[in-house]
Amino acid sequence: MLHKWLLSSLALAAIASAHESSFEVRRSHALLRRQSTPSNAADAAKIYGIEQECTQYGDDNLTKMITDKQLPEASQIATIVDGDSEAQQVWKDIQSSGIIPSSVKVKTGTSGNMGIDPTAQSSYDKSDPDCWWTFNRCTEPKSDNIPTDISSCPEPSTWGLTFDDGPNCSHNEFYDYLQQQKLRATMFYIGTNIVNHPYQAQRVIADGHDVCVHTWSHHYMTTLSNEQVFAELYYTGKIIKAVLGVTPRCWRPPFGDVDDRVRAIAAGLGMRTILWQQDTNDWELGSGQATKDQIEGWYTNIINKASNESPIVLTHEISNATMSMFESQAPNIQKAYKNVVPLTACLNVTNPYPEDITYPDFKAFTSGTLDPKNKPDIASVKVDASATYSPVALSKQTQSGSYMSPGSGSGSSDSSGSSSSSSSGSGSNSNSSSSAFKIGAISAYATAITLASMAVVFL
Ligand SMILES: *[C@@H]1O[C@H](CO)[C@@H](O)[C@H](O)[C@H]1NC(C)=O
Numbered sequence: 489m490l491h492k493w494l495l496s497s498l499a500l501a502a503i504a505s506a507h508e509s510s511f512e513v514r515r516s517h518a519l520l521r522r523q524s525t526p527s528n529a530a531d532a533a534k535i536y537g538i539e540q541e542c543t544q545y546g547d548d549n550l551t552k553m554i555t556d557k558q559l560p561e562a563s564q565i566a567t568i569v570d571g572d573s574e575a576q577q578v579w580k581d582i583q584s585s586g587i588i589p590s591s592v593k594v595k596t597g598t599s600g601n602m603g604i605d606p607t608a609q610s611s612y613d614k615s616d617p618d619c620w621w622t623f624n625r626c627t628e629p630k631s632d633n634i635p636t637d638i639s640s641c642p643e644p645s646t647w648g649l650t651f652d653d654g655p656n657c658s659h660n661e662f663y664d665y666l667q668q669q670k671l672r673a674t675m676f677y678i679g680t681n682i683v684n685h686p687y688q689a690q691r692v693i694a695d696g697h698d699v700c701v702h703t704w705s706h707h708y709m710t711t712l713s714n715e716q717v718f719a720e721l722y723y724t725g726k727i728i729k730a731v732l733g734v735t736p737r738c739w740r741p742p743f744g745d746v747d748d749r750v751r752a753i754a755a756g757l758g759m760r761t762i763l764w765q766q767d768t769n770d771w772e773l774g775s776g777q778a779t780k781d782q783i784e785g786w787y788t789n790i791i792n793k794a795s796n797e798s799p800i801v802l803t804h805e806i807s808n809a810t811m812s813m814f815e816s817q818a819p820n821i822q823k824a825y826k827n828v829v830p831l832t833a834c835l836n837v838t839n840p841y842p843e844d845i846t847y848p849d850f851k852a853f854t855s856g857t858l859d860p861k862n863k864p865d866i867a868s869v870k871v872d873a874s875a876t877y878s879p880v881a882l883s884k885q886t887q888s889g890s891y892m893s894p895g896s897g898s899g900s901s902d903s904s905g906s907s908s909s910s911s912s913g914s915g916s917n918s919n920s921s922s923s924a925f926k927i928g929a930i931s932a933y934a935t936a937i938t939l940a941s942m943a944v945v946f947l
């Protein structure tokens with residue numbers, strides 16, 4: 489599939505150069521380039537319209553990563569790429585650290601690991617020894633040495649703003665909207681989507697948002713083998729480092745499907761597990777599972793909790809419909825909740841990445857400092873095909889202001905030095921109270937997202 493994609497970009501380049509002799513054609517080619525084949529993130533951010541924004545393009549450095557076999561195939565369940573000795577070494581170290589509980593079994597999946605076999609749940613031990621979120625929303629690991637999942641914000645009347653399944657190729661109008669409204673969010677990006685739309689991805693940090701991992705191919709993680717779980721997370725971290733220049737230290741499981749085995753592998757890769765306390769179910773918009781009125785009703789339910797909850801809320805940038813729905817609800821959210829913040833501010837995580845880029849803590853953010861220090865400029869972001877990705881296990885992360893040692897708001901945004909403060913994410917450990925599990929609906933979502941990502945790759 490990837491080859492097809494590569495071939496078509498090469499073919500486009502060949503057609504383009506064959507036409508260079510004619511001035512007239514060159515002019516229209518230049519126009520075409522400007523509208524639909526951007527050569528960097530700054531160009532891409534100026535394209536509007538779903539079709540134009542979603543037209544494929546290639547970045548030479550990213551293409552080099554693909555031809556050098558540095559990445560798994562797009563849209564496929566990731567495995568360690570043949571001959572990738574760096575990945576092999578990181579994987580060996582995680583295995584020998586002993587963090588992965590051997591008692592937790594791989595769950596039985598359905599149709600290409602795009603769902604959980606219902607019998608896997610009905611036959612599962614009701615005492616939930618694996619802390620399997622899909623089974624009963626468990627967020628307090630039962631295995632040793634794995635931190636609690638994060639699903640809410642500690643400050644009162646605070647909405648934790650998060651968007652999953654990006655980068656969506658058509659997100660420019662939406663990202664403009666967030667800028668205009670002075671909103672910053674935590675974006676959970678899918679590795680395959682970054683491969684397909686690297687310049688859209690590069691807008692995220694330049695706009696002052698922060699980014700976490702949402703796996704390579706968006707499958708049910710508890711149904712994958714240890715090595716597949718590792719590769720799904722590792723290569724998404726690696727492409728985020730190459731394309732965005734930062735090492736992510738947080739991730740969210742697709743469909744919330746996580747247990748202690750999967751959490752442990754993520755912890756070994758230095759990624760804190762983030763869930764949610766409230767779910768808008770906005771993805772159902774595109775799938776025909778729910779009407780616009782129903783989704784608005786679900787938003788309203790969450791909006792009505794402003795005086796007694798501070799949920800991290802699950803919303804999506806998966807389609808024009810979900811982005812538009814958020815825009816229509818944002819004024820009500822901002823009226824009801826005292827604060828609407830990204831996870832960095834929610835948790836006083838001033839250093840979401842080990843790189844030198846420092847985000848405002850809760851106090852600074854809510855006083856109007858929205859953007860991080862040392863934020864890259866969109867005109868200067870480049871794909872670095874030889875970037876070194878060196879994830880460090882959560883247990884070894886001591887940097888002050890990281891997910892393992894959130895700041896206490898002392899005002900210091902020193903990015904070096906260590907802190908011995910709480911490693912539990914300070915009060916952010918409440919477990920989910922979202923609506924009943926809907927296996928049918930979630931499978932429909934799995935199908936929708938597969939089709940969406942395949943459509944892009946098959947173009
Ligand atoms: C939720 O948290 C409470 C207290 O923290 C705990 O007693 C309960 O078992 C948890 N429920 C789930 C589903 O994890």
Ligand SMILES: *[C@@H]1O[C@H](CO)[C@@H](O)[C@H](O)[C@H]1NC(C)=O
Pocket residue numbers: 538656657658681806807808809940941943944
């Ligand atoms: C992005 O959004 C557009 C517009 O709704 C949609 O057609 C496309 O399938 C989405 N792409 C992905 C990868 O989600």
Ligand SMILES: *[C@@H]1O[C@H](CO)[C@@H](O)[C@H](O)[C@H]1NC(C)=O
Pocket residue numbers: 537538658659661662808809811812815
């Ligand atoms: C959705 O698509 C319509 C039609 O192209 C466009 O006017 C609108 O701005 C888009 N909304 C978002 C949030 O991108």
Ligand SMILES: *[C@@H]1O[C@H](CO)[C@@H](O)[C@H](O)[C@H]1NC(C)=O
Pocket residue numbers: 527547548549869870871872873
């Ligand atoms: C590709 O990477 C090289 C070296 O890292 C850099 O100089 C160049 O600007 C990059 N090209 C693009 C189009 O980003």
Ligand SMILES: *[C@@H]1O[C@H](CO)[C@@H](O)[C@H](O)[C@H]1NC(C)=O
Pocket residue numbers: 642643834835836849850851852894895896897898913914
């Ligand atoms: C974040 O810092 C503020 C001060 O800026 C402090 O009041 C608050 O307790 C801190 N919250 C967390 C989650 O550490």
Ligand SMILES: [Zn+2]
Pocket residue numbers: 652653702706742743
């Ligand atoms: Zn998702």
